[in-house]
Amino acid sequence: MxxxxxxxxxxxxxxxxxxxxxxxxxxxxxxxxxxxxxxSGSSDAVIDPVKRTAQIQERDLAADRRTQAFGLAATLSRGTADGDNVVVRVEGALPPVDALTLTLAHPIAGSMDQSIALVRTDDRVFSAEAIIEASHDWNVQLAPADGSWRLVGRLVQDQDSADLRPALGR
The missing domain is CATH 1.20.5 (Single alpha-helices involved in coiled-coils or other helix-helix interfaces)
Incomplete structure (x- = not known):
């Protein structure tokens, strides 16, 4: 027991x-x-400025509407470790501009975001000496300094190019 x-x-x-x-x-x-x-870097931040009214977030779509009216599109080619340049070829009714800003937003870590200044090297070609890391995806935005229009896209991991289109109608 x-x-x-x-x-x-x-x-x-x-x-x-x-x-x-x-x-x-x-x-x-x-x-x-x-x-x-x-x-740190645990949220997917949107790179667009938004206006908050009560619980509603509003984004200014004027630049996207202008981009659509110009019929703009672009192709981004990634720079590599071999020293190649980042090259963007723009199609459509391109407004007169000598430089563009390429913004690369990391999908998760905002601290890894980067901005590349592109200069005109040909009639519709802009480039810069830079390397875009290929180990993850990038959310991409191409715009002039004044932000009057913009093209957006996604550069997928290990791919060498991406198509950039207006945000509206995607």
């Missing part, structure tokens, strides 16, 4: 530990999840 009492005490001890350990593990998992969610 003594073995039965010892077994019950041991089972009660295990049960007591489970009552303490399982909720403690849930709290640790929750805190860890919260730490990861609020950590």
């Amino acid at each position: 003594t073995t039965g009492k010892r077994s019950r005490f041991r089972d009660a001890g295990v049960l007591a530990w489970m009552v303490v350990v399982l909720p403690l593990m849930a709290v640790v998992a929750g805190v860890t999840t919260l730490f990861i969610a609020l950590g």
Whole structure:
């Protein structure tokens, strides 16, 4: 009979530990999840300026409408470690401009975002000596300094080129 009492005490001890350990593990998992969610670069930030009215976010689409009216489109070619340039060829009724800004937004880590100044090298060609990392995707935006129009696209991991189109009608 003594073995039965010892077994019950041991089972009660295990049960007591489970009552303490399982909720403690849930709290640790929750805190860890919260730490990861609020950590640096953990949200996919949009590079467009937005205006907030109550709980509604509004984005200015005037530049996108102008881009659509000009019939603009472009092809981006990625610079490589071999020293090739980043090259953008623009099609459509291109307004007179000598330089463009290529904004590369990392889909997750905003700290990795970069901006490349492109200069006109030909009638419809803009380039810069730069390397675009190929280990992940990039959200791409091409616009003049005044932001009067813009083209957007996605440069996929390990691909050498991307098509840039107006944001409206995509």
